[in-house]
Amino acid sequence: METTARTREEERGYPDHWEADVVLRDGGTAHLRPIRPSDSDKLDAFHNAQSEESTYLRFFAPYPRLSERDLHRFTHVDHRDRVAIIALIGDEIVGVVRYDKINASQAEVAFNISDAHQGRGLGSVLLEHVAAAARERGITRFFAETLPSNARMINVFQEAGYTVAQDLDDGIVTVDFDLTPTADSVAVMRAREHRAEARSIQRVLRPQHVAVVGASRAYRTVGRTVLRNLEAAGFTGSVSVVNPGASEVAGHPAYPSVRDVPGEVDLAVIAVPAEAVEAVVVDCAARGVLGLVVLSVGFGEDGSAEGRRRQRELVRLARSHGMRVIGPSSFGVVNTEPEVQLNASLAPVAPARGRIGMFSQAGALGLAILDGAAQRGLGMSTYVSAGNRADVSANDMLQYWQDDEGTSAVLLYLESIGNPRKFTRLARRVALDKPVVALRSGRASQGVPIGHSVRESRVPREAVDALFRQAGVIRVESISQLFDVGQLVATQPAPAGDRVAVVGNSDALGLLTADALESWRMQLAGDPVSVRPEATAEEFAAAVEQVFARDDVHSVVAVFMPPLVTPGQDVARVVADAAQRYGKTTVATFLGIRGVPEQLRGEPDGTMPPRGSVPSYPTPEEAVRALVAASRYAAWRRRPRGTVPELEGVDRVAARALVEERLAQAGEGERVRLDYADAATLLRHYGVRVEPTVFVSTVGEAVAAARRLGYPVVLKTAVPALRSRPDLSDVRLDLGDSTALVRAWSELRLSLGEEAVRDAMVQRMAPVGVPVVISALEDPLFGPVVTFGVGGVASEVLGDRTYRFPPVTDVDVAELVRGVKALPLLTGYRGGNEPVDLAAIEVLVQRVAQLKDDLPEVAEVVLDPVLTSAGGATVVRAVVWLARPGAREDVGPRRLV
Missing domain, CATH: 3.40.50.261 (Succinyl-CoA synthetase domains)
Incomplete structure (x- = not known):
């Protein structure tokens, strides 16, 4: 029944991409999604559980029951003019936000948060998501009406970082604000994200009660090993054993299920066969467990469809019931704080107490990593083995370690980066105070380990190195170097x-x-x-x-x-x-x-x-x-941190309109190349001027075009197969008059054939200079990537290019331009030419980076060549491709990805 209803909704435009898992203020998780007609019973139960006061504040009157008509109206929305997003924990609705469109750009918004879940930050996260949905539908302003006594709702708007206007009339407070993200609203969202995600990790690493699920009487089993290691480390909390086939294990009473364990359970360490994990997670959810460490194997890492299904279901069940997951295929977690002394891992001896936080994606390497640290006498504050990294990632750990007073340096062993934009943002923030040292495997192949859910990337490994440098991350090439650098930055x-x-x-x-x-x-x-x-x-x-x-x-x-x-x-x-x-x-x-x-x-x-x-x-x-x-x-x-400059002469509205218009004319999933005129227009909206190009097919048209442009001019063939071939001369330069142009036309026709001049182009002769190439693309994994290189052999054959990831500061751009090995060609190599205007190049790069950051639909933009000299930079040719992109994972409201 649910599947049938869902299918009908999707046919009506159900926005799947609005669904999200989110972390709440206390570190718990919830699932957000648009409301469905099948949610009628859930919504009725939610309303009936609310107090009279909450109902009165929502409806301005006593409203003990929702009628069938109410339930139909509230659950049947069009996801455009009427939108409702619900927050669920398990199968229960714990919060609802909705808007109703009033006019073309404005909508009324209203919240209702479960009494049992007040104070967990549900209101703020629902506001972020409904505001993003509204902006997607062309709505730019929200207003809300509430009673003066509804301080919680008023505070949600005031604390969101928007500029809020309030008006009191006839006992009703009207709140009105613009939905355009501001620096303050983004900062508020990031701060909330940081606190929530750090808290979610704290709940896992500082438990007071650990349940080991699957500990048996057999001495060398995984569960029994974890139990033994917990005891040997002197864990300061309490430990329980779950084993339905035993009454006691190693002196601990054994319980048939997590549901039967007395007291509150903070952390469950799961060491049962893969096929039994799902039932254990359900029991943990019913028991209110806060976090899971899954040591079990047989999930995504085995490469099977069933293993991947199990992994997805594990994460879905855990997150929907408020739990974070470390693993599966994890080696475990360690916290050496004297107040905790947790060794919930397979390491027989926990590392000594130290100031290094260590994150590893390789469960199988866990013992070797901890043993290598012990051999050097290198202690750790915390150690987390993420295994398949199905949920908790290095990004979560960076959030935690940023404020952890016991950690002064961070070591990362990464087999993949699931959200590079977020990683860059968080690593840069942490690295300002604490060194972050990273080893990323798979550099030769750019491959992703089996079991890791990561989108394919097209960027070369040099770009990943650039991402680390931009974020201040110290990149190393082996586990030995990881510890070599780690022991230095942690002690000196x-x-x-x-x-x-x-x-x-x-x-x-x-x-x-x-x-x-x-x-x-x-x-x-x-x-x-x-x-x-x-x-x-x-x-x-x-x-x-x-x-x-x-x-x-x-x-x-x-x-x-x-x-x-x-x-x-x-x-x-x-x-x-x-x-x-x-x-x-x-x-x-x-x-x-x-x-x-x-x-x-x-x-x-x-x-x-x-x-x-x-x-x-x-x-x-x-x-x-x-x-x-x-x-x-x-x-x-x-170095100076730099700023992302406010660029003059940028018309984002016109640029987006052009992109949307051209994509609307394309087929589904089609990649569209803009013609020269559209490409020049799009770039002009970002303050980039491309030399005018006139396409001609006869010598008379060429002469007329040259007259309009002004001599001297350049004549080129526009036939792609003949362009830029080293064995052919497809360009005639510095044609000073019509006689020279006619002669060049004849030479081009004789050398390349009639086809070359049937499709030709005329440009004004640009100032002589050193050619450079500025480009940007939308990578499925990394998002926008900007590239710079000196034209010709340096970049095309030798691969001498530099990379940065927008948004870029003025310092980032200066380093990008000055980072190429061929820089002497731009700075007056051996006095052979005047130094070019590097500042002019930097402005062009900054504008291209801004365009690419603003418009994910621009699949690729290439300025080649850009002729640079002491007098500035001239864009001779520009190519722009458009395509419908996937969602950027670090843009928009908070969500777990």
């Missing part, structure tokens, strides 16, 4: 600059270190300082003091061969003491040790290793590589 202060001094007891090691620093373009602060191999501790101390005391030294690399006379412990203490006193970033190559030996540790502070400890690496090259990563990150933090 950020470098204040890029000048590095080298000190040690080996000339050979000193020179190797200096070579490594120069290969990474770091600045050496003088020659390496060396003492003799048999030097005493006092001599070491004097050399170390000499280096650290210099004002022009920002970082120090201490390199030591095993001393022949002086004990190594004494040398280590000298280095550690100087690093502590001077507060300069210090790394060491000491006795071939990887990690932090005891003598290089700072003052005990309850974490491992203590803050101020000096990390040691087996070779100078590894030490330098870690230091370079930390130095570049510190430089990113020191």
